[in-house]
Every structure is written in structure tokens, then in C-alpha cells.
Amino acid sequence: MNTEIIKKRISVRTYKEQEIAQETLEKVKSFIKQDKGLFNVPITFTILDANKTGVSSPVIIGANTYIAAKYKKQKNAEISLGYAFEKLVLYATSLGLGTVWLAATIDRKAFEKAIDLKEDEVMPVVTPIGYAGEKRSLRESMMRKGMKSDSRIPFDQLFFQDNFDKPLNKENSDLWALPLEMVRIAPSATNKQPWRAVVEKDRVHFYEKKAKGYEKATTGDIQKVDLGIALCHFEIAAKESGLQGTFVQEDPGISIAEDMEYIASFVLEV
Numbered sequence: 624m625n626t627e628i629i630k631k632r633i634s635v636r637t638y639k640e641q642e643i644a645q646e647t648l649e650k651v652k653s654f655i656k657q658d659k660g661l662f663n664v665p666i667t668f669t670i671l672d673a674n675k676t677g678v679s680s681p682v683i684i685g686a687n688t689y690i691a692a693k694y695k696k697q698k699n700a701e702i703s704l705g706y707a708f709e710k711l712v713l714y715a716t717s718l719g720l721g722t723v724w725l726a727a728t729i730d731r732k733a734f735e736k737a738i739d740l741k742e743d744e745v746m747p748v749v750t751p752i753g754y755a756g757e758k759r760s761l762r763e764s765m766m767r768k769g770m771k772s773d774s775r776i777p778f779d780q781l782f783f784q785d786n787f788d789k790p791l792n793k794e795n796s797d798l799w800a801l802p803l804e805m806v807r808i809a810p811s812a813t814n815k816q817p818w819r820a821v822v823e824k825d826r827v828h829f830y831e832k833k834a835k836g837y838e839k840a841t842t843g844d845i846q847k848v849d850l851g852i853a854l855c856h857f858e859i860a861a862k863e864s865g866l867q868g869t870f871v872q873e874d875p876g877i878s879i880a881e882d883m884e885y886i887a888s889f890v891l892e893v
């Protein structure tokens with residue numbers, strides 16, 4: 624996994640009617656068996672054949688294979704799921720497969736039945752996998768336009784130095800430039816981009832900027848899933864930049880707005 628794959632990933636909702644090569648599918652199967660998530664919260668993935676199980680999404684054309692992910696309700700579960708699922712999305716991208724995170728626009732009942740979801744479990748998202756179609760459907764093109772999927776919030780509105788009063792320019796962000804840029808280009812639910820970060824000398828603190836309507840019983844807090852994606856991208860880019868570190872949860876007590884929540888910090892190992 625590397626930053627080239629992060630840059631290459633894009634949501635695919637229109638697929639070719641072409642079966643996934645057996646060898647490729649086998650690689651995906653063994654990948655989902657190994658994945659461990661973050662903060663010791665295990666994530667379970669299930670590959671579903673749409674023809675056999677009846678699962679579907681109104682925004683997807685042409686795909687017959689889906690992957691659903693679930694966790695047992697507990698602290699940090701959404702973050703772990705976002706982290707593990709994005710690893711899978713990037714791995715699929717590296718194999719030449721298209722994906723798209725789907726939380727809302729799915730036949731949720733059909734998916735939950737197909738993976739035999741229990742009372743104490745949550746399945747926040749699924750993705751189709753398959754080969755991207757030559758041309759996007761009109762619906763997909765309109766969705767991208769509506770969500771401004773090709774643009775992102777400027778760097779200095781997402782990232783800060785020492786506290787939230789000091790915006791951080793990419794030029795001044797030194798060793799953190801690449802990891803933060805990879806957070807900035809991450810996918811997020813309705814492209815809301817709820818990740819914020821405050822940089823200190825040897826650590827980066829991540830926060831969730833909450834918008835209304837993203838926390839539901841059926842999906843958990845979807846914006847925490849977005850934060851898990853951010854941590855995944857950050858870690859991959861940090862490794863590539865030669866930065867060794869780990870994620871911890873030690874709130875530094877930096878003053879935050881009411882709509883914000885501390886998530887985790889990346890701490891450099893010296």
C-alpha cells in the first residue's frame with residue numbers, strides 16, 4: 624500500500640458486466656481474513672454474490688459482487704472499521720478493482736440479512752467490487768457534481784499548528800506535509816471531510832468535526848468511520864516518509880469548538 628494508490632482511488636458506481644478474475648478474487652479473500660483494524664477492535668468482512676443473496680444498491684450499475692463489513696458495538700469500533708475498510712479499498716484499487724463506500728444508498732435490510740447481522744453488531748458500510756465501466760452513468764455524474772466529489776477543503780482550513788487558532792500551510796508543515804495531504808484527499812460520507820488535525824513537534828492530534836444527521840442506530844457514527852479512513856491514509860504516508868510512529872488516545876486538552884471531538888494522536892517514535 625502506498626500513496627500512489629491513495630491518489631489513484633476514486634469512487635466507482637458504474638461497472639462492466641464482467642466477472643472478477645478468480646485469481647484476483649482469491650487475493651481479496653485472503654486479504655480480508657488477515658485484517659485486524661485499529662485499537663484492538665476486530666472487523667469482519669463478508670463477500671456477497673448479489674445474484675444469490677439479493678443484495679443491491681440503487682446507485683450501482685453492473686456489479687455483482689459486494690463486500691460488507693461489520694463490528695460488535697464497542698468503543699472505537701467505527702474508527703477501526705474505517706481504518707480496516709479503507710485498507711481493503713486501497714488493496715482492491717491496487718488489484719485494478721473499482722470500489723465505492725456505501726452507507727446510505729443500499730438495500731440495508733437485504734445486506735444485514737445476507738450477513739446475518741446480530742443485535743449487538745453494526746454493518747456501517749458495504750462496497751461493490753468489479754471492473755470500472757468505460758463511462759459513468761448519468762446518475763453517478765450528477766452525484767459527483769452535487770457532492771463536489773472532485774474537490775476538497777483547502778489544507779489550511781483542515782490542519783492547524785499547536786492549537787485551532789493557527790492555520791497550517793502545506794509549505795510550513797515540514798515532515799507532516801505528505802501524511803496530511805493524504806488525509807485531505809481521503810473519501811468521506813457525502814464528501815463532508817470531517818477530519819481536522821493539530822500538529823505539534825513530534826505528534827499530530829486528530830479530531831472529528833461533527834455535522835448533524837451522521838449518527839444513527841443502524842450505522843453508528845459514520846463520521847467516525849471517516850476518521851478511521853484518515854488515520855489509515857496518514858499512517859501509510861507517514862511510513863512512506865520514513866516516520867515511525869503509533870496511534871494513541873491521550874487527549875492533549877487543546878481547546879476545541881462544541882462540534883468537535885478528540886479522536887486519536889499519532890506519536891513519533893524517537
Ligand SMILES: Cc1cc2nc3c(=O)[nH]c(=O)nc-3n(C[C@H](O)[C@H](O)[C@H](O)COP(=O)(O)O)c2cc1C
Nearest residue numbers: 633634724725726727728770772810811812813814
Ligand atoms: C463512510 C462513507 C460513506 C459513503 N456513503 C455513500 C453512499 O451511501 N452512497 C454513495 O453513492 N456514496 C457514498 N460514499 C462515497 C462518497 O460520496 C465519496 O467518497 C465522496 O463524494 C468523494 O468522492 P471520491 O470517493 O470519488 O473521491 C461514502 C463515502 C464514505 C467514506
